[in-house]
Amino acid sequence: MQSLGSDAMQVEPTAEDLTGIRTFSKIVNAGTKLRYKNPEPQRRNIPFFTFSGTSDYWNEKVQEDIYIKSQMGRYRIRGYGAARPLPHLTDIAFKKDLSQAGQDPDLLKRVEMRMTLGDKHGARPLDLSMPVMIAPMSFGALSRSAKLSLAIASRLSGTAENTGEGGMMDRQREAADQLIFQCLAGRLGWNVHDMQRANGLEIYISQGAKPGLGGQLMAKKVTRELAAIRGIPEGIDLRSPSRHPDVLGADDLVIKVEEFREATGHRIPVSIKLGAGRVRDDIKIALKDKFDYVELDGLQGSTGAAGAEVLEHVGIPTLAAIQEALDALAEIGATGQLPIVLMGGIKDGVDAAKALALGADAVAVGTSAIIAGGCIACMQCHIGNCVVGIATQDPEHEKRYNTPAEAVHIHHFLEAMRWQIAAITDGLGYSDVKQLCRDDLVATTPEAAKITGLEYAPQFRDPNLQLRAS
Numbered sequence: 001m002q003s004l005g006s007d008a009m010q011v012e013p014t015a016e017d018l019t020g021i022r023t024f025s026k027i028v029n030a031g032t033k034l035r036y037k038n039p040e041p042q043r044r045n046i047p048f049f050t051f052s053g054t055s056d057y058w059n060e061k062v063q064e065d066i067y068i069k070s071q072m073g074r075y076r077i078r079g080y081g082a083a084r085p086l087p088h089l090t091d092i093a094f095k096k097d098l099s100q101a102g103q104d105p106d107l108l109k110r111v112e113m114r115m116t117l118g119d120k121h122g123a124r125p126l127d128l129s130m131p132v133m134i135a136p137m138s139f140g141a142l143s144r145s146a147k148l149s150l151a152i153a154s155r156l157s158g159t160a161e162n163t164g165e166g167g168m169m170d171r172q173r174e175a176a177d178q179l180i181f182q183c184l185a186g187r188l189g190w191n192v193h194d195m196q197r198a199n200g201l202e203i204y205i206s207q208g209a210k211p212g213l214g215g216q217l218m219a220k221k222v223t224r225e226l227a228a229i230r231g232i233p234e235g236i237d238l239r240s241p242s243r244h245p246d247v248l249g250a251d252d253l254v255i256k257v258e259e260f261r262e263a264t265g266h267r268i269p270v271s272i273k274l275g276a277g278r279v280r281d282d283i284k285i286a287l288k289d290k291f292d293y294v295e296l297d298g299l300q301g302s303t304g305a306a307g308a309e310v311l312e313h314v315g316i317p318t319l320a321a322i323q324e325a326l327d328a329l330a331e332i333g334a335t336g337q338l339p340i341v342l343m344g345g346i347k348d349g350v351d352a353a354k355a356l357a358l359g360a361d362a363v364a365v366g367t368s369a370i371i372a373g374g375c376i377a378c379m380q381c382h383i384g385n386c387v388v389g390i391a392t393q394d395p396e397h398e399k400r401y402n403t404p405a406e407a408v409h410i411h412h413f414l415e416a417m418r419w420q421i422a423a424i425t426d427g428l429g430y431s432d433v434k435q436l437c438r439d440d441l442v443a444t445t446p447e448a449a450k451i452t453g454l455e456y457a458p459q460f461r462d463p464n465l466q467l468r469a470s
């Protein structure tokens with residue numbers, strides 16, 4: 001660095017100073033070189049001056065984000081879903097006063113919640129004790145123990161678990177009564193033997209957290225065991241392909257559906273997982289291609305790892321997704337002909353009841369289930385250093401996880417959802433959860449009213465007016 005005499009004032013760096021500074025470059029090497037050299041630093045408190053208070057655009061979170069990017073020289077990767085304010089189910093409310101709902105201890109005997117899903121084309125359907133399922137989450141993103149606890153909880157609550165990407169484990173198969181086997185574009189761990197012992201098959205096209213992108217698993221989580229199940233080299237930053245090599249459009253997709261049905265003797269349902277992007281087109285294709293049901297995931301849906309910008313800004317919100325799906329079916333005179341399981345930011349039975357009233361047939365929960373099972377949102381999911389042993393493959397971290405205890409906690413949470421849905425159904429004067437309907441709802445923000453077409457009733461923003469069922 002040059003200096004200007006005794007003042008020692010700093011000036012522009014010379015070309016010499018700049019040698020060795022890295023520029024952005026695309027990582028193209030295969031194999032074990034396919035890893036970032038500079039992992040994201042663990043989150044730490046940075047003593048920024050909060051000149052802007054809690055402004056949406058300049059705040060501590062934004063400042064930290066800029067700082068971390070400046071240190072790493074690349075975009076950030078993280079777990080969880082979109083965290084910026086977006087129109088959501090919290091922006092709609094039930095118009096009836098439900099503050100007295102849920103007080104009858106025999107409530108569950110009076111409200112019918114059981115449903116079947118997936119018999120549209122003659123398969124043996126899933127038999128769900130309530131319209132709530134566990135969302136697909138991969139063994140890889142989650143530890144073996146966490147996956148097991150979800151499987152056990154799904155059985156205890158009479159609902160279904162989903163393998164997510166990356167294959168089926170024997171113990172998971174044993175623990176879940178009803179297990180859906182998911183097929184992603186990388187076909188990692190996908191095989192005919194596990195197809196045949198599943199209760200449902202699901203083709204993943206995309207997910208709400210990263211529509212148009214495949215799974216992402218950072219090297220630390222690609223252990224020897226995981227690599228063996230997935231059929232890939234150990235210790236690479238794994239990016240699953242974003243599209244199925246043999247599915248270029250709707251006409252290929254229907255062949256895939258037929259292949260799945262043939263491989264399983266037409267016994268089990270075949271569903272499609274869609275991240276909300278071009279929902280109107282996608283839903284019509286799903287109907288045409290004879291899927292039994294759709295799992296539709298909005299922008300608020302979580303993931304184990306994705307680029308932060310994609311998480312926050314790609315896709316459309318869950319509320320808009322369900323509305324577009326319903327509109328798409330109405331446009332072609334097919335209302336009610338394709339069951340929709342909605343997910344993405346559903347955090348309790350109240351959200352679930354609103355989704356059902358809007359027109360979803362069922363919901364699925366990811367984040368709330370893993371929070372119920374001990375997740376403390378330490379935001380180490382993608383790095384694999386999850387302090388409670390959920391989103392990790394490191395045995396030292398995983399041994400902190402108590403599978404039976406957490407399975408019971410997840411089960412409790414699912415039962416709380418059951419109770420809330422039943423309380424709302426009963427409070428609205430119905431005896432079957434299928435009777436929940438749009439007439440029960442109002443929108444509490446102009447955006448939600450515009451998206452859903454519901455009446456705008458800002459007075460219902462008062463949470464005390466919304467609901468006090470528990």
Ligand SMILES: Cc1cc2nc3c(=O)[nH]c(=O)nc-3n(C[C@H](O)[C@H](O)[C@H](O)COP(=O)(O)O)c2cc1C
Pocket residue numbers: 080081135136137138141142163164165166182204206207208215273297300301302303304343344345346364365366367368391
């Ligand atoms: C740890 C984790 C792993 C996930 N893995 C998969 C996966 O393998 N396949 C998939 O379709 N979705 C996956 N997802 C997305 C969920 O299936 C679901 O779309 C999302 O979690 C729903 O939103 P919610 O978490 O707000 O309930 C994953 C989500 C999480 C949190």
